[in-house]
Amino acid sequence: MTTSATHGELYGLNRWGQGFFEVLDNGEVALKNPMAPDAPAVSLPGIIRDLEKRGIQTPMVLRVTSYLEHAIQQINHGFRDAIERSGYRGTYRGVFPIKVNQQAQVVDRIVDFGRSHDFGLEAGSKPELVIALAHKLARDALIVCNGVKDAEFVGLAIQSCKLGFNTVIVLESVMEVDTVIETSRALGIEPMLGVRVKLTNQIGGNWAASSGDRSTFGMNTAQLVEVIDKLRDAGLLHCLMLQHSHLGSQVPDVNDVRRSVGEACRYFSEMKAEGAPLTHLDLGGGLGFDYTGEKKASANSINYSIEEYCANIVETVGYAMDEAGIEHPTLVTESGRAVVASSSMLIFNVLEATLFDASEAPDAEPGDHHLVSDLIAVGGYLSGDRLRECLNDASFYRNEMRALFRRGQIGIRQMARTEKIYRHLMARIKALAAADERGADIEDELHKLADIYHCNFSLFQSLPDVWAIDQLHPLMPLQMLDQAPTRRAVLSDITCDSDGKIDKFILSEGTSPSLPVHDLPEDRPYHMGVFFVGAYQETLGDLHNLFGDTNVVTIDLRTDGGFDLLHEQEGDTIAEVLSYVEYDPSDCVAAFRKLVDGAISAGTISVEERLPLMQAYRDSINGYTYYE
Numbered sequence: 001m002t003t004s005a006t007h008g009e010l011y012g013l014n015r016w017g018q019g020f021f022e023v024l025d026n027g028e029v030a031l032k033n034p035m036a037p038d039a040p041a042v043s044l045p046g047i048i049r050d051l052e053k054r055g056i057q058t059p060m061v062l063r064v065t066s067y068l069e070h071a072i073q074q075i076n077h078g079f080r081d082a083i084e085r086s087g088y089r090g091t092y093r094g095v096f097p098i099k100v101n102q103q104a105q106v107v108d109r110i111v112d113f114g115r116s117h118d119f120g121l122e123a124g125s126k127p128e129l130v131i132a133l134a135h136k137l138a139r140d141a142l143i144v145c146n147g148v149k150d151a152e153f154v155g156l157a158i159q160s161c162k163l164g165f166n167t168v169i170v171l172e173s174v175m176e177v178d179t180v181i182e183t184s185r186a187l188g189i190e191p192m193l194g195v196r197v198k199l200t201n202q203i204g205g206n207w208a209a210s211s212g213d214r215s216t217f218g219m220n221t222a223q224l225v226e227v228i229d230k231l232r233d234a235g236l237l238h239c240l241m242l243q244h245s246h247l248g249s250q251v252p253d254v255n256d257v258r259r260s261v262g263e264a265c266r267y268f269s270e271m272k273a274e275g276a277p278l279t280h281l282d283l284g285g286g287l288g289f290d291y292t293g294e295k296k297a298s299a300n301s302i303n304y305s306i307e308e309y310c311a312n313i314v315e316t317v318g319y320a321m322d323e324a325g326i327e328h329p330t331l332v333t334e335s336g337r338a339v340v341a342s343s344s345m346l347i348f349n350v351l352e353a354t355l356f357d358a359s360e361a362p363d364a365e366p367g368d369h370h371l372v373s374d375l376i377a378v379g380g381y382l383s384g385d386r387l388r389e390c391l392n393d394a395s396f397y398r399n400e401m402r403a404l405f406r407r408g409q410i411g412i413r414q415m416a417r418t419e420k421i422y423r424h425l426m427a428r429i430k431a432l433a434a435a436d437e438r439g440a441d442i443e444d445e446l447h448k449l450a451d452i453y454h455c456n457f458s459l460f461q462s463l464p465d466v467w468a469i470d471q472l473h474p475l476m477p478l479q480m481l482d483q484a485p486t487r488r489a490v491l492s493d494i495t496c497d498s499d500g501k502i503d504k505f506i507l508s509e510g511t512s513p514s515l516p517v518h519d520l521p522e523d524r525p526y527h528m529g530v531f532f533v534g535a536y537q538e539t540l541g542d543l544h545n546l547f548g549d550t551n552v553v554t555i556d557l558r559t560d561g562g563f564d565l566l567h568e569q570e571g572d573t574i575a576e577v578l579s580y581v582e583y584d585p586s587d588c589v590a591a592f593r594k595l596v597d598g599a600i601s602a603g604t605i606s607v608e609e610r611l612p613l614m615q616a617y618r619d620s621i622n623g624y625t626y627y628e
Helices: 003-009 044-053 065-086 104-117 126-133 151-163 174-187 221-233 254-273 306-324 337-343 370-381 384-406 412-435 437-447 464-469 574-580 585-602 607-621
Strands: 021-023 029-031 060-064 095-097 120-123 142-145 166-171 192-196 240-244 280-282 330-332 344-354 451-455 475-477 487-492 505-507 510-512 515-517 527-531 551-557 563-569
Touching: 003 021, 029 044, 044 527, 044 563, 060 065, 065 104, 065 306, 065 337, 065 551, 095 104, 095 142, 104 120, 104 337, 104 551, 104 563, 120 126, 126 142, 126 151, 142 151, 151 166, 151 174, 166 174, 166 240, 174 221, 192 221, 221 254, 240 254, 254 280, 254 306, 306 330, 337 344, 370 384, 370 412, 384 412, 384 437, 412 437, 475 515, 505 515, 574 585, 574 607, 585 607
Parallel strands: 060 551, 095 120, 120 142, 142 166, 166 192, 192 240, 240 280, 280 330, 451 487
Antiparallel strands: 021 029, 060 344, 344 451, 344 527, 475 527, 487 515, 505 510, 551 563
16 A cells, blocks of 8 residues: 555545545545546546636535436446346336435436436425426436425426326325315316325434434324325325335434335335225435445444345335235335435635644743743653653643733733743644554543644535534545644634534544644645535535535546536625625615715725725625635
8 A cells, every 4th residue: 555545544535435536646635437437536636726727716515427427327226236136026216305405507417317217306395396397307207296285386296297297296294185186176187196104113313303203294004094085085096106105314224224114015005905006115215325434323324335225125125015916116215315425525725723732842931930840841751651641740730820820920921931831742742642552541632632723614504414413524635645644633614603613523443533634835725625515515504604605616527537627606705695684785885885985074084095995895795705
């Protein structure tokens, strides 16, 4: 293994990278094309440099269409192969839940890449149905309509069938049945119907509440029987073609997949016995994504592959239907996270660092307080077998000096010397601990002394799940991996919020409260990459401190080792985010102009200063919300 590869593996790259990444000999992370495995890898910092020459700067979301196409192929081929191996007598029709990433460049490409697989879309709201109906889907592709639906939603879905769409209205409640019956009669068009059945099996992980008796959507057994009776009475039972049973989101344990699918099959066979002519079994979401590469049933990982997931579903349904004497239904899944997570990465630059050590310390002075002398003396007995003792002593003397400063007994310069001496001792302790196996005894304490790297992004806008539910995403430096990292850091974002930080990282040996980093170079940017952010992060982002959407770039990896820029979406300007919170940018300019003219009248600024002041304000209001 080369030196650069060794330092790349420090971050677990080979474990979680799915073969999409490698480290080049120059220490730069590179993107590999899964659709052309023999193609040369493309330097990610090289892509960033190319985009900067085109005027596209970080922070940015970089979408790689090759990864999106690969994910769609994996799922569809996984079901195709499982169907062929097991002798299953039905087909597979996947749909992408638009809620997972509603961005046009993403949905458009999913439709394009999925067309040969009859891959469709899932809409959970009226706006998402409008998006779905604006796409030319394959003839046999489905549009599955979930969520709460009013008469307008239902009417549009029913009428779309006359245009050749296979739009299935999934009934979520007893009340919704009445809306569908009334709307269908008013239009004189029979609907394509599904019914959402609430399963009792509950999964583990962050989204356990999306499954089981207390899950939000779907009907229990009593409600299901009532719906069947209502449809029969209305003469529409023959329209009921699909059963939707959501397994749960990001299912970590494959055995939960088997149990939930088995339960869904029981409902399917019983509904068939009731006279419902079901032909499709929709098993909803559930296919998880392995963010950490641990390959175990945990909140951020899964203990199965896509192939195993597909095989378990196909085999379980096939056995259950054979036992019940029922024709094998068309299988439907609504995999969103597994389709888009890998296709996007967030890239940002580090602006500066707050270091908690110092390479040099002030010399002792005759007027030093005795606690300062004691602090300096710690360096004289610092050794591998006294690491904890020295750390304790240094912390004690520093804290005592801080107490004296708070009481006004020493001045600011004496306190500043104390801090410099302490930080120099910490640098020596960190270096000795890294070189001596006995340093493991104080590892937890040293994590608390990690540096803070201040980064040009908003956690709340670009990585909301990291803040909200402690989601883990792989994160690592994109360059200098031919050199050993010499520091440990936590990352702070650009917002004025103490929660705007990342202090849990995926490394080769597991998770860590600090990230190995390099000293910031003086002659070039130091970029970080956060991977697998394609699912939910763009949709859920908020405007904390009015930081808006970042620049977004969509690229395709070429077989010659280059890339093509397919699309650029400029990030929000300040004017745009102001309009989101009810400000009219032109009113802001007019109000500022009035203040400037008032200052001229008052004599506080000159007439000549008016033009640059107004230009500075206009430049800001039309500029990027992030650090430029």
